Amino acid sequence: MDTQRRLGRIMWLIAWGLALALLTWFFQQKLQHDNNPNQSVRQLDAQTIVLAQNKRGHYVATGHINGQEVVFLLDTGATQVAIPQGLAKKLGLKKGHELGLNTAAGVVVGHTTRVKNLSFGPFTLHNLSAVIMPSDSDEILLGMNALRQFELIQRNGELTIRR
Structure with a gap:
């Protein structure tokens, strides 16, 4: 009888542990999607994509720098990619050389750098100047030196980007 009770308790602990693990995974996925609803960019045609606003009202998209996956925060107030x-x-x-950044x-004090390839959706930009910022963020600010190459249309919580 004691062996069955002990086995029953162990099974309940395992079930609760699995339930907590699944709930943690589910909410982590939801938080990721709320922060970046554009993990796979919606492409209308070869030269046009549409990004959805995240819960904070920002446009965030997954992309690549020099072949490595990164997250971009589109920032029309930023002069350069940061x-x-x-x-x-x-x-x-x-x-590169040190410079003061507003x-x-x-x-703050940052440094210049060059990005060989920056891509998001179907778009790739080459040999782009950027700045390295003293920040702990995981998001790269996609500034106007990259965004000026596109037509941006914001409407109803979506941003259409056309080259």
Whole structure:
């Protein structure tokens, strides 16, 4: 009888552990989708994509820098593509000369760099200047030096990007 009770308790613990693991996975997936609803970009034709706004009202999209997957935050207020320093290191980007950068948080010291290939959806940009920012973010600001090459139309919580 004691063996059956012990086995029953173990089975209940395993069931509860699995249920908690599944709930954790489900909510993590939901949070990821809420932050980046554009993990796979919706393409209308060879030169047009549509991005959905995330829950905070931003346009975020998954893309690549030099073949490595990254997350872009489209920022029309940013002059250049801005890459957080930790992410720049992972991407193998070389620091150029030091420069002062005006940010929403004030003036910070960053570095120039060059990105060989930057892509999102069907679009690829080559030999793009960028700055390495002293930030811990996981998102790269896709600034106007990249965005000016596109037509941007915002309507009803969607951003249409056409080359």
